[in-house]
Amino acid sequence: MTDFLNLILEPLQEVFLKFQDFLPNLLAMLVILLLGILLAKLLRFILVKFLHAIEFDNWSDRMGFTALMRKGDLWVKPSAVIGGVVFWILVIVTLMAGLGALNVAAIDTLVAQFFNYLPRVFSAAIILAVGYLFTSFISRAVLIAVANGGYHYARLLAEAMRVLLMLMILAMVMEQLQIATGIVLAAFSILFGGIVIALAIAFGVGGIDTARRIVEQQFAEEEAPKPPDDIEHL
Amino acid sequence: MSDFFQSGIITTLHQLGQPSLERLESELAGFAKTRPIALVLPALYSEFEGPAMPGIVQELTKVKYLNEVVLALDQATEEQFQRVRGIMSVIPTEVKIVHNKGKRIAEVYETLTRNGLDAGPQGKGRSAWLSYGYVLARGKSDVIALHDCDIITYSRTLLARLCYPIASPTLNYVFCKGYYSRVTDKMNGRVTRLLVTPLVRSLQQLTGEHGFLTFLDSFRYPLAGEFSMSTELARINRIPSDWGLEVGSLAEVYRNYSPHRVCQVDIAATYEHKHQQLSAEDAQKGLMKMAVDICKSIFRTLASDGVVFSESMFRSLSVTYLRQAEDTLLKYESDAKINALDFDRHEEAKAVEAFTRAIAMAAQAFLENPMGTPLIPNWNRVSAAIPGIFDMLRKAVDEDNK
Numbered sequence: 001m002t003d004f005l006n007l008i009l010e011p012l013q014e015v016f017l018k019f020q021d022f023l024p025n026l027l028a029m030l031v032i033l034l035l036g037i038l039l040a041k042l043l044r045f046i047l048v049k050f051l052h053a054i055e056f057d058n059w060s061d062r063m064g065f066t067a068l069m070r071k072g073d074l075w076v077k078p079s080a081v082i083g084g085v086v087f088w089i090l091v092i093v094t095l096m097a098g099l100g101a102l103n104v105a106a107i108d109t110l111v112a113q114f115f116n117y118l119p120r121v122f123s124a125a126i127i128l129a130v131g132y133l134f135t136s137f138i139s140r141a142v143l144i145a146v147a148n149g150g151y152h153y154a155r156l157l158a159e160a161m162r163v164l165l166m167l168m169i170l171a172m173v174m175e176q177l178q179i180a181t182g183i184v185l186a187a188f189s190i191l192f193g194g195i196v197i198a199l200a201i202a203f204g205v206g207g208i209d210t211a212r213r214i215v216e217q218q219f220a221e222e223e224a225p226k227p228p229d230d231i232e233h234l
Numbered sequence: 235m236s237d238f239f240q241s242g243i244i245t246t247l248h249q250l251g252q253p254s255l256e257r258l259e260s261e262l263a264g265f266a267k268t269r270p271i272a273l274v275l276p277a278l279y280s281e282f283e284g285p286a287m288p289g290i291v292q293e294l295t296k297v298k299y300l301n302e303v304v305l306a307l308d309q310a311t312e313e314q315f316q317r318v319r320g321i322m323s324v325i326p327t328e329v330k331i332v333h334n335k336g337k338r339i340a341e342v343y344e345t346l347t348r349n350g351l352d353a354g355p356q357g358k359g360r361s362a363w364l365s366y367g368y369v370l371a372r373g374k375s376d377v378i379a380l381h382d383c384d385i386i387t388y389s390r391t392l393l394a395r396l397c398y399p400i401a402s403p404t405l406n407y408v409f410c411k412g413y414y415s416r417v418t419d420k421m422n423g424r425v426t427r428l429l430v431t432p433l434v435r436s437l438q439q440l441t442g443e444h445g446f447l448t449f450l451d452s453f454r455y456p457l458a459g460e461f462s463m464s465t466e467l468a469r470i471n472r473i474p475s476d477w478g479l480e481v482g483s484l485a486e487v488y489r490n491y492s493p494h495r496v497c498q499v500d501i502a503a504t505y506e507h508k509h510q511q512l513s514a515e516d517a518q519k520g521l522m523k524m525a526v527d528i529c530k531s532i533f534r535t536l537a538s539d540g541v542v543f544s545e546s547m548f549r550s551l552s553v554t555y556l557r558q559a560e561d562t563l564l565k566y567e568s569d570a571k572i573n574a575l576d577f578d579r580h581e582e583a584k585a586v587e588a589f590t591r592a593i594a595m596a597a598q599a600f601l602e603n604p605m606g607t608p609l610i611p612n613w614n615r616v617s618a619a620i621p622g623i624f625d626m627l628r629k630a631v632d633e634d635n636k
Contacts, residue, residue, distance in 0.1 A: 057348055066345060067622020070629050075341045 022102075029098035036094025044087040051079035064136055093118075124176040131169030135162055167191065236500055242452020245407070245497040247399060258394040262299040265401040270301035272375035272465075273327075273393070276361040277383035279310035282318055286384045286507070291321060293390045299397075300327040301375050304368055306361035308334045319635070330635050332365055338630035339364070345626065349619050351611050354475025358382075358459070362479075363610045366468040368631050370613055371624035377401050379462040381412070384507040392460070392501045399497050400462040406494075408467050409487045411453055412460030412501040420576040421566060422509065426457045428582065429525050429589040430481070432558035433532065439554055441541050449488045450532075453498055456484060457528075460501060467491070472609035477524040478531030482609060485535040512588055517595055525589050529596030534606055548597035552590055559586040 051057070060066045060078035069078060076084075092114075100111045143158035151157075171188035175181055236248040262271070273294075281287045294303065303325060307318055315333045322329045333339055334356065342364075346353050353360045362380060369375055377400045379393065392412070399410040416423035434451045438444065450456055457480045463471075470490055474482030487496060513520025537543060563582050570577035600606070616623055 057345075061345055061349055061620045061622070064622045066620075067625050070341075070622070070626045073629070073633055075338050075630075077344070 025102045028101040032098040032101055033094055036097065037091060040087045040090035040094065043090060044083040047086055048079050048083040051082060056082070063133070065132075068132070120176055120178065124173045127169065127176060128173050131165070131172070135165040135169065138162075138165060164192070164195065241454075243448055243493040244452045245494075246454070247395075247410075247497055247499040249395070249500040249503070255391050255394060258391075258398060259297070259299060262394060262397055262401055265398075265403065266299045266301060268403060269376040269401050270374060271299060271377040271379060271397050271401055272369045273300050273303045274362060274365040274369065274378055274380040275303065275305045275383050276308070276358045276365065276380070277305055278308050279314045279318065281383045282321060284384070284508075286386050286388070288321075290383060290385065290388045291325060293388055293393075294325045294327070297327065297390050297393060302369070302372070303327050303329045304332060304365045305329065306332045306334060306365045308356055308361055310335060312336070315634075330368065330631050332361070332368060332631055333634045334361060334364070336630075336634050338634055342623075342627055342630050345620065345623070346616065351616055351619055352608070353610050354607070357475060357479075359473050359475040359479045359610060363473045364627070366465075367613055367616070367624070367627050370465060370469055371628040376465055377462060378465055378468050380460065382459040382507060386506045387502065387504050389502070395499050395501045396460055396462050399499055400464060405497075407497045408464045408491055408495045410462045410496070411456070411484075411498045412458050413453070413455035413498050414458070414500065414502040414505040416455075416505055417573075417575065418504070418506060420578075421570060422506075423455070423457075424512075424582070424585050425521055425524055425528070425589075426455055427566060428559055428562065428585050429592070430456055430528065432562050433529065433555055433589075433593065436551055436554040436558045437532070437536070439558075440547060440550060441536070444536065444539070444541065446485065446488050446535055446539055449493055449496075450481070450484060452493070453484070455498075456480060463487075469613045472612045474527075474531060474607075474609050476531075476607060477527035481528050481531045482535070485531070486609075512585055517592065521585075522588060522592055525592035526596045526599070529593050530599055530606055533596060533600045534604065537600075537604055543597075543600065545601065548594070548601070551597070552594055555593055556586070556590055559589065 056079050057066070057077050066078055069076075069081065074081065096111045096114050099107045139158045139162035142161045143154050146154035146157050167188065171184055174184040236250065238248055238250060240246055265271075275290075277287060294300075303322075305318070305322060307315060310318065310333065312333075315331065315336065319331060322331065343353055353363060365380075366378060369378055377397060379397045379400075381388075381392065381396065385392075396410065396412050399405050399407045416426075421427065431451070434447050438447045438451070441447070459480065461483075467487070467490070471483065471486040473479065473486070510524065511520040513522045517523060517526055533543060560583075563579070563586060566582070567577050567579060569575075620626075
């Protein structure tokens with residue numbers, strides 16, 4: 001009877017001892033998580049206040065970021081979005097740090113992979129933000145230049161330029177994030193290359209006569225004899 | 235039947251004989267192919283629960299020439315908004331509802347406010363202005379018609395006659411105001427009869443000939459809430475957000491266009507809508523509030539055009555107005571007698587006394603703050619300050635209507 005009881009109690013005791021060993025780690029994780037969330041909330045509060053102070057929302061309205069958010073059916077202030085993004089990044093980082101405190105080998109690997117991936121996420125975000133600004137600038141410049149040139153398709157051309165540049169930037173972002181790199185690269189090459197070839201053919205075929213005329217005019221000017229100099233020099 | 239007399243500096247389009255509605259609508263359908271027409275309806279949810287809005291919706295189901303209907307819905311919860319969508323769905327034209335209390339539209343207002351472009355408090359002015367913005371954002375219409383949503387005697391003739399002068403490519407008008415007789419068994423329209431007309435004529439007596447006063451005096455019903463205009467005008471006109479909406483809008487039309495491009499049209503033989511209480515003792519509500527806002531709007535428009543106002547001038551104005559209003563009152567009494575209409579002379583005299591106080595209050599407010607509440611900025615300025623505002627507005631309304 002005692003042996004039977006031992007058979008039952010020993011595994012339970014072992015589990016209890018393991019749990020006793022694990023408990024400090026779990027408590028450490030919970031404390032890290034709690035402190036991290038509190039810190040994230042505080043940082044979000046300070047960041048949002050700071051963004052309000054520098055009138056970030058107004059700047060976003062003028063730069064078109066707000067319109068971009070609305071296109072994605074996101075109806076909050078841009079500063080609140082930035083605050084929210086920072087908050088959740090901090091929560092995720094805290095969660096990873098907390099999981100690291102558990103000292104479980106499998107989780108440790110996952111945490112290491114996460115922290116290794118973070119720089120890529122940051123650089124992708126920077127590429128996206130700078131790329132968007134650059135695209136808006138180029139598109140606006142094209143619109144103004146073509147409209148001032150008196151062409152009625154200025155808006156169409158500016159929009160086409162914006163779409164093409166955004167495609168290129170998205171491909172760069174995906175490549176940076178290492179998401180289906182091969183497919184993205186191939187798709188981008190095919191699409192971008194296709195557009196360029198289509199434009200080249202369109203302009204090339206359409207401009208054959210013009211090109212011929214220019215070349216012929218050039219040769220004609222070179223071959224034409226110079227008129228005699230009628231001016232009498234003193 | 236109306237007479238054909240042309241008065242004032244704008245064109246008056248009378249209802250002469252019995253013009254066929256079918257002919258009007260058929261011509262409008264033709265015009266709408268090159269000049270598509272949008273109908274803007276600023277409405278409160280409560281108007282859907284009364285007799286007016288169901289009648290208007292019923293009539294609109296028969297209208298075929300409209301390109302789009304934009305209903306600016308105020309004071310409605312999400313549930314009420316969905317109910318209104320159901321009610322409006324019987325109209326064959328594409329209907330979009332601007333849910334003013336909705337999350338998305340609230341965010342659009344918030345975006346405007348933080349950029350120093352305040353759209354003012356909730357009201358008809360703000361609703362109408364945002365609806366014009368939506369029509370401009372869609373870019374699918376060249377003509378905008380607007381009428382109130384509390385008209386109990388609504389018929390689609392009103393809409394057809396209102397749209398015709400602007401939609402017609404052969405008539406060169408950019409703004410058309412509706413007019414009608416406000417007569418049931420008695421004469422209504424006290425603010426127009428006993429305040430605006432006598433006040434304008436008193437000011438003409440005091441300041442001499444003035445373009446804006448002549449322009450304002452040319453309208454048979456300057457406070458009518460029904461008008462049509464080109465979308466170009468909707469883009470450049472600013473709008474007051476208070477009761478000075480109608481007079482202030484006319485001031486903007488006067489400022490931006492020649493009177494030759496402005497007309498008024500007889501749109502209804504009878505017109506009945508909800509009546510406001512006079513509220514003679516409280517200038518914060520009823521007709522008194524309306525009267526004060528209208529007077530302030532007229533004073534500010536004239537001041538911005540170089541007219542100098544002083545305390546002594548306002549003292550003279552009170553006396554001049556009182557004499558003008560009393561004379562006008564006598565004329566209406568005679569008119570009522572010959573037409574066997576009820577005419578409570580005592581009530582009318584009390585209204586004149588109340589309006590005299592309203593003029594004094596408006597004068598005081600003007601002297602204390604000549605600038606007053608700024609007008610809602612025009613859409614050209616708004617789109618210059620926030621380049622993506624049209625996309626934002628279109629997205630907000632379209633998403634709400636999905």
